[in-house]
Amino acid sequence: MRQIIAIAVLSLLVQLVFPWWSLAVVSFAICCWRSPGAGRAFVYGFVGVGIVWLxxxxxxxxRTDGVFVGRMSELLFKTNGGVLPVLVTTLVSGLVGGLAGVAGFFVRQASGNQIANRIS
Known part of the structure; x- marks a missing residue:
C-alpha cells in the first residue's frame, strides 16, 4: 500500500515538471527499490499510475463539462460518450506504470543475482 501511495504522489509531482513518460521512471525506481515480487510490482505500478491519470x-x-472528452471520444472512437476516453487513458497509463514496475523488480533481481555470483 505504501508503494502505491508513493508511486501516485511522486508521479503526480514529477509530471508537473517533466513529460508524461516520467511516471514510468518513478514506477521503475520505486519497484526496483522496494517490491516483494513481480506480480505485486505490476499491481503497484498499475494502480499507482492509473489512479493519478484517472x-x-x-x-x-x-472542468469542461464533458465537452473536451466528448469531442475526443467522437474523434477517436466515433461515439458520443465521455466514459471510453477516460477508461482508455486509465488503462494505458496503468499498463505503462505496471510494466515499468515489473522492469524495476527484474532489474533489482538481476543485479542481486550478479552480486551473489561475485561473492561466491
Whole structure:
C-alpha cells in the first residue's frame, strides 16, 4: 500500500515538471527499490499510475463539462460518450506504470543475482 501511495504522489509531482513518460521512471525506481515480487510490482505500478491519470481525466471531464472528452471520444472512437476516453487513458497509463514496475523488480533481481555470483 505504501508503494502505491508513493508511486501516485511522486508521479503526480514529477509530471508537473517533466513529460508524461516520467511516471514510468518513478514506477521503475520505486519497484526496483522496494517490491516483494513481480506480480505485486505490476499491481503497484498499475494502480499507482492509473489512479493519478484517472483523476486527471476526471478533472478535465468536470472542468469542461464533458465537452473536451466528448469531442475526443467522437474523434477517436466515433461515439458520443465521455466514459471510453477516460477508461482508455486509465488503462494505458496503468499498463505503462505496471510494466515499468515489473522492469524495476527484474532489474533489482538481476543485479542481486550478479552480486551473489561475485561473492561466491
Amino acid at each position: 483523476l486527471y481525466a476526471l478533472m478535465i471531464q468536470l
